[in-house]
Amino acid sequence: MGCMTDIRTTSALRLLQAADEFRAGLAGEFSSVHGISVNEFLMLLHLQRSPKQRLARVELAKRMHVSASTVTRMAAPMEKIGLLSRDVDERDARIVFVVLTDTGAERLADALVTFAKRAGYLLDERWQGDDVVQLAEMLRRLAPGAAGTLT
């Protein structure tokens, strides 16, 4: 950009743009090949990377940056097709865990192959070893969420 835009603003704009573009490409392939949305994929991933492959709905909502009602409504159809199941907390009857099933884990594994392929397109041959490591480290610093970290 020409104008007098500070470099942090520029970086933040590029972050949004790069993510939007990557997500848009991913969405098409996920929907046609795996029958899930990007957010459904991320939900499966958060669960897989949690103890006991499960999370309370509120916690899942926080990590996904969506509302609790969205989690409720996303989970319902995924339970119906067997990707997720429910689990109640023994100590606190308010909590209903979202649990990743074996079927859900298989679907996730398939989707991860596609994801990795797309990540390969994003970070193509022009990105050499050190570049990628540096980028990964910088992006880690950008994603602060201590608890909700996927990587």
Add this chain to the structure above:
Amino acid sequence: MGCMTDIRTTSALRLLQAADEFRAGLAGEFSSVHGISVNEFLMLLHLQRSPKQRLARVELAKRMHVSASTVTRMAAPMEKIGLLSRDVDERDARIVFVVLTDTGAERLADALVTFAKRAGYLLDERWQGDDVVQLAEMLRRLAPGAAGTLT
């Protein structure tokens, strides 16, 4: 992450997470302080940074990674409140440009202040000069779109 996840996959996941988190924080402040959504802000920004402060709807849709119908529907209420106006192409009557008005430019300028503040939170005091420059450069390489570049 522990597992055997390749570093490109990790980077792409972090990209999505960092962007989601930044966007979520931005959305709340934009909505309450400026009365616009993040996508409306990006629409104004794309227009500002285009020749004649205007773009055909299809072109705007491509740059924003949304459908043409979304552009139509986003623009309508923004025209009503005077942020945007219309302009027809002299040569091709099919094309209806979305045009940034002076009012829209003012609103955008206000929102950019908030955006810059949030970008400052994202890239806080732990990010020194060189780090930020390096990050900006890497993110530029990630956002390939030749035409649709905002920065």
Add this chain to the structure above:
DNA sequence: GCTATATGCTTGCATATGCAAGCGAATCGC
């Protein structure tokens, strides 16, 4: 020129999502 195709835009319908209200369960203050 005339028809066939392609392009730009809009609209109907279905889905996705947030907010606020409501419900049941746990915790706090006493």
Add this chain to the structure above:
DNA sequence: GCGATTCGCTTGCATATGCAAGCATATAGC
């Protein structure tokens, strides 16, 4: 213990968005 508050979840409503169909205009083939 008991009412008041907080917390987790769900649901009603409004908004946002994509896809496919429809319409108007432009371009291509002839």
